[in-house]
Amino acid sequence: MRRSRAISLCAALVFSGAALADSPRRVVTMNHCADQYALLLAAPGQVVSVSHIAVDPLLSSMTEEAADVPRNRGGAEEIYRLEPDLVLASTWSDPLAVGMLERLGIRVERIDGVDRLEDIPGRLREVGALLGREAVAEKMAAETERRLAGLPAPAGDRPEAAFFHAGGYSLGEGTLAHDILTRAGFDNLADRVGRTDGGYIPVETLVMNTPDLLITSGAYPGSSQAEALMRHPAIADVPRVESSAVWGCGLPATLDAVEELIGLREGFGD
Structure with a gap:
């Protein structure tokens, strides 16, 4: 081994060892x-x-x-x-x-x-x-x-979706959930009714505005009035998808949620 290469290798090992320490x-x-x-x-x-x-x-x-x-x-x-x-x-x-x-x-x-x-x-x-x-x-x-660079640009009509979590909690502009939704080619009902960040949307607002899709959250074992609201009979016929934990913080797996929504949006044109 050439002396210069040996010195470089030793230096690299010392540096990596120091970094580990x-x-x-x-x-x-x-x-x-x-x-x-x-x-x-x-x-x-x-x-x-x-x-x-x-x-x-x-x-x-x-x-x-x-x-x-x-x-x-x-x-x-x-x-x-x-x-x-x-x-x-x-x-x-x-x-x-x-x-x-x-x-x-x-x-x-x-x-x-x-x-x-x-x-x-x-x-x-x-x-x-x-x-x-x-x-x-x-x-x-x-x-x-x-x-991220490979995500397709949404084309055609943009269906409208609404976040409707326990208690009617919704998510608007300024949240990762909103970015996931709009990047997948959906409009967010929260924009149209003047909600930003997090806030509550009444069931009546959903009934009057008839979104194409509801995005609900998972429910814990047992029952609660807040979680039961997501299953209100007035919105029972609206198609829905359940968000998962990857929607919350922003991980590589969050892109799986975007890709799944893109496939779902493309199905609205069938």
């Missing part, structure tokens, strides 16, 4: 989006605790990966006892718990989901860098960018 070894997540990004990108054993929501199939798409990982409820005391060298929280995490951890010298980074499909690759790279898993994140981000 600098990577956090005990990562705790306390937010369901942070859970999913970390479980997706982390090295085996790197994540030592996830939030209790990580195993909720209605909110998390990484339940299998989270099944054997200890869970926490976001309390500062329980997280501190885990001796983490990195905690992934969000802007919605309990500010008292986050502040206490930071005062105790624990590094806390706030990781949220995304509101636009185009932001998914950047979030993957951000979390990958925090975990010292840049190469894994870059590969995943590049593949996500390729899939």
Whole structure:
């Protein structure tokens, strides 16, 4: 081996070893989006605790990966006892718990989901860098960018859809769900009735505006009046599809939801 090449190889090994040593070894997540990004990108054993929501199939798409990982409820005391060298929280995490951890010298980074499909690759790279898993994140981000670029531009008529989750909760412009829907070639009824972000739409509004499709959420075992509203007899005949956990945070699998909706929209022309 040439001397220059041997020196370069040794330097690369030293650099990679230093990078590995600098990577956090005990990562705790306390937010369901942070859970999913970390479980997706982390090295085996790197994540030592996830939030209790990580195993909720209605909110998390990484339940299998989270099944054997200890869970926490976001309390500062329980997280501190885990001796983490990195905690992934969000802007919605309990500010008292986050502040206490930071005062105790624990590094806390706030990781949220995304509101636009185009932001998914950047979030993957951000979390990958925090975990010292840049190469894994870059590969995943590049593949996500390729899939985004390959999504067909909607052509023809745009059916109108409405989000109608438990209690009549709907989603409008400024949310990832809205971006998924409109990227797939649907119009969002929330735009027409003046709803942005999250808010409630009465059943009467759906009856008067007759959307072509309802997008409902999953329901927990048992029954509740809020969830029963999604099955109101006045809207029983409206076609519907149930959203899944991949709609919530912005993951590579979120593009599966877009592609499924594209296929569904094309069926409206049959």
